[in-house]
Amino acid sequence: MTGVSTEDNGDGDPRRAIELLWGVSAPPRRGPKPKLSTADVVRAAVTLADADGIEAVTIRGVAEHLGVSPMSLYTYVPGRAELLDLMIDHVHGELPAPAAGLGWRAALTGIAENLWALFHAHPWLLQVTTSRSALGPHSFAKYENELRAVEGIGLDDVEMDAVVSLVTGLVRTTARSSLDNARLVRTSGLTDAQWWERAAPVLAGIPAADAAHYPISSRVGQAAGEAHNAAENPAYTFRFGLARVLDGIEALVSERQR
Structure with a gap:
C-alpha cells in the first residue's frame, strides 16, 4: 500500500455493475471476437492494486498493463467505479468457507x-x-x-x-x-x-x-x-x-x- 488515502466507491452505475458481477449477458456485438474477457481485466487491475495501491488502477493504467488501448477496455467495463466493484468481489472469492462442524x-x-x-x-x-x-x-x-x-x-x-x-x-x-x-x-x-x-x-x-x-x-x-x-x-x-x-x-x- 503506497498511500493511506481512502476512496469512496459506489458512484458508478449499480445496474451495470450488478449485471457484470452476476454474469448477466449483454446483447452480442458484431465484429471480431474480443481478445480479452472481463475476468482478464479484473485480474490485471488486482495485480496493479496489489503492487502499487488503488491509485494505480486507472483505465489507462490497466490498459497499458494488458497491452491494449484505453478505449478498448470500455468493451469490458463501463468505467473505473464498476471495475472497483468487480475487484472487491474477485478477492472476496479467495476467502474460504468455515469448516463444517465448528462451534x-x-x-x-x-x-x-x-x-x-x-x-x-x-x-x-x-x-x-x-x-x-x-x-x-x-x-x-x-x-x-x-x-x-x-x-x-x-x-x-x-x-x-x-x-x-x-x-x-x-x-x-x-x-x-x-x-x-x-x-x-x-x-x-x-x-x-x-x-x-x-x-x-x-x-x-x-x-x-x-x-x-x-x-x-x-x-x-x-x-x-x-x-x-x-x-x-x-x-x-x-x-x-x-x-x-x-x-x-x-x-x-x-x-x-x-
Whole structure:
C-alpha cells in the first residue's frame, strides 16, 4: 500500500455493475471476437492494486498493463467505479468457507483470521469504502458465511448483523494499523526499535517528559514496548480484541439461554 488515502466507491452505475458481477449477458456485438474477457481485466487491475495501491488502477493504467488501448477496455467495463466493484468481489472469492462442524466461536475466529490475511494480501481493500459496493456472488457468500457462524445461537437478526460488523470492523481497524506500521518501516528505513533508540535519549534529556510526571504511561509503555519490541503490535491487539469481543457475545448468549 503506497498511500493511506481512502476512496469512496459506489458512484458508478449499480445496474451495470450488478449485471457484470452476476454474469448477466449483454446483447452480442458484431465484429471480431474480443481478445480479452472481463475476468482478464479484473485480474490485471488486482495485480496493479496489489503492487502499487488503488491509485494505480486507472483505465489507462490497466490498459497499458494488458497491452491494449484505453478505449478498448470500455468493451469490458463501463468505467473505473464498476471495475472497483468487480475487484472487491474477485478477492472476496479467495476467502474460504468455515469448516463444517465448528462451534460459533471457532467459526468466527476463523473468519476473522482469514479476513486479516486477505487484507494483508490485498492492502488496497482498506483504501476503498465498501458500504455501497454492488454485491456480487463472492461478497454475498462472504456475508452468508459470516452470518451462518452465529445462526441459531440466540441472537436476533439485527444482533447477528451487528456481531458480524463488530468482528469485521475490528479486523479492518487493526489490519490498517499493521499495514501502516509496515509502510512506515519501508519508507523510513527504521524499525520501531531503531526509531525509539534515537528518540529515547532526547526524551530523557527533557525534565518535563520525566517518568515522574507520567508514571502510569511510562510504566505501561515500557512494559508493552518490551513485550512487543515495538510501540504497538497490531496483530496482538487484533487477537486480544477478538477474544474479548467473543467473550462479550458468549456472555450475552449464555444470559439468553438462562
